[in-house]
Amino acid sequence: MTTASGSAPLAVRNATLKFGGVTALDDVSITVNDDELLAIIGPNGAGKTSLLNVTAGFYRPQKGRVELSGTNVTGLRVDQIARRGLARTFQGTHLFAGQTVVENIMIGRHMLMKSNVIQAFFQFGPVMREESEHREAAEEIIDFLEIEAIRSRPVGTLGYGLRKRVDLGRALAQEPSILLMDEPMAGMNSEEKEDLARFILDVREARKIPVVLVEHDMGVVMDLADRIVVLDFGRVIAEGTPDEIQNNPAVIKAYLG
Numbered sequence: 356m357t358t359a360s361g362s363a364p365l366a367v368r369n370a371t372l373k374f375g376g377v378t379a380l381d382d383v384s385i386t387v388n389d390d391e392l393l394a395i396i397g398p399n400g401a402g403k404t405s406l407l408n409v410t411a412g413f414y415r416p417q418k419g420r421v422e423l424s425g426t427n428v429t430g431l432r433v434d435q436i437a438r439r440g441l442a443r444t445f446q447g448t449h450l451f452a453g454q455t456v457v458e459n460i461m462i463g464r465h466m467l468m469k470s471n472v473i474q475a476f477f478q479f480g481p482v483m484r485e486e487s488e489h490r491e492a493a494e495e496i497i498d499f500l501e502i503e504a505i506r507s508r509p510v511g512t513l514g515y516g517l518r519k520r521v522d523l524g525r526a527l528a529q530e531p532s533i534l535l536m537d538e539p540m541a542g543m544n545s546e547e548k549e550d551l552a553r554f555i556l557d558v559r560e561a562r563k564i565p566v567v568l569v570e571h572d573m574g575v576v577m578d579l580a581d582r583i584v585v586l587d588f589g590r591v592i593a594e595g596t597p598d599e600i601q602n603n604p605a606v607i608k609a610y611l612g
């Protein structure tokens with residue numbers, strides 16, 4: 356399935372990324388279709404985070420390209436790609452520990468704000484209206500993620516599972532058309548994993564956006580993914596449904612070494 360324009364929401368085409376002598380990605384191509392959850396798995400050092408970083412504009416591949424709905428975005432800055440609808444959550448979290456939950460979620464909204472300081476000076480009314488619309492959107496996300504009780508707490512005082520949920524809230528506040536999640540379950544206990552898995556399913560239901568999930572927890576991957584791409588030593592070694600991947604000899608070999 357593709358968008359109305361006939362292009363997939365995200366395509367990475369023949370990306371090669373090298374760090375000195377290390378080839379992190381070697382001619383990697385992936386396509387993410389409308390409304391699907393694509394998981395990217397592979398042993399440590401396989402290139403999963405590098406692939407997300409190339410996609411989000413943190414790294415520019417030496418070869419290949421990244422397309423969002425058919426538009427080449429290779430070489431654009433991270434914020435330019437984010438404004439084109441790509442949001443991500445991070446390994447660990449990228450939140451401001453001293454700021455409250457609401458403030459951190461509002462940071463995601465700022466990406467969308469039209470007003471600048473000069474407008475704020477001359478056009479108080481419209482700017483206030485815009486600000487209040489963004490506050491309302493942030494409040495909806497807080498409801499959706501069931502974090503009302505902690506809305507005024509500094510993020511640094513929260514446990515890991517809740518911080519990850521706020522990070523998801525910050526990403527959703529950007530109103531993305533595609534969401535990348537980098538090892539969201541790492542460091543979580545099983546209850547926190549179940550909670551986050553439920554929210555990922557809810558996001559898909561409510562927003563109808565594709566999600567790209569890099570994750571080591573195979574139980575989570577097999578439960579959530581529509582399709583899986585397997586990387587090993589920077590190359591795609593398999594691609595298929597969870598059933599196909601679990602029975603793929605090349606995948607079993609990569610994991611068992």
Ligand SMILES: Nc1ncnc2c1ncn2[C@@H]1O[C@H](COP(=O)(O)OP(=O)(O)OP(=O)(O)O)[C@@H](O)[C@H]1O
Binds near residue numbers: 374377400401
């Ligand atoms: N900034 C960097 N500088 C140098 N080498 C890097 C850098 N980032 C990644 N690499 C190397 O690129 C390769 C792929 O790393 P990457 O982090 O993408 O793998 P990964 O599959 O995400 O691993 P993990 O599951 O351990 O997070 C590794 O050999 C890694 O050491």
